[in-house]
Amino acid sequence: MGQKVNPIGFRTGIMLDWKSRWYASKRDFAELLLEDKKIRDYVTKKYKFAGIPKVEIERTRDEVKVVLHAARPGVIIGRKGQQVEQLQDELQNLIGRRINIKIEEISRPELQAHLVAEDIAEQLGKRAGFRRTMKRAMEQTMEAGAKGIKIELAGRLGGAEMARREKQITGSIPLSTLRANIDYGFVEAMTPQGHIGVQVWINKGMFEDDTDGADAQEGQTSKKPKRSYKR
Incomplete structure (x- = not known):
């Protein structure tokens, strides 16, 4: 597991x-x-x-x-x-x-995972279709400039008797890359059939790291042509 x-x-x-x-x-x-x-x-x-x-x-x-x-x-x-x-x-x-x-x-709430999860939970509470709600949230986040988004819902989706999970991914979500700026949010949607867990991952790109770039430039060898010696 x-x-x-x-x-x-x-x-x-x-x-x-x-x-x-x-x-x-x-x-x-x-x-x-x-x-x-x-x-x-x-x-x-x-x-x-x-x-x-x-x-x-x-x-x-x-x-x-x-x-x-x-x-x-x-x-x-x-x-x-x-x-x-x-x-x-x-x-x-x-x-x-x-x-x-x-x-x-916050200038761009579409890039905040917690706010996106809250918006999805609010729509589910109003009995909106969960697939359409997920698709609309993903489109808005990608249009705002995100590199990727993953949404996962868990519970009695659509009023079904048995709980299940639904997941949708757009773009890239490198969870193991520490330099990737991944935002995460979790909210519970209150529906008449029970609670539905809403998880959102948003990839905002890479963290800015100027020091590594400066050190790399300093460590490079000079590009001057080698001096030729005549015999």
């Missing part, structure tokens, strides 16, 4: 940075880890329609910096930034620390 590895966890610490950036002693680590989970669960549940695929958390001695990557930042900001201040107060009451919120807009 093949072993499946989360592409993001596989590359974290090598090609990708951690989503939580802080250091703590062994005594405080579990408590701070639980606080991070509370913050992420609260934000993603409250702003379900803002399209938040990633929440980054940085800690200093004085405050906790929360960076929200959102496809629709206006839903979080609100009029004159009032909702941001309200969210900041709610998070401070939740964990009892000073919170600093920063919002970054």
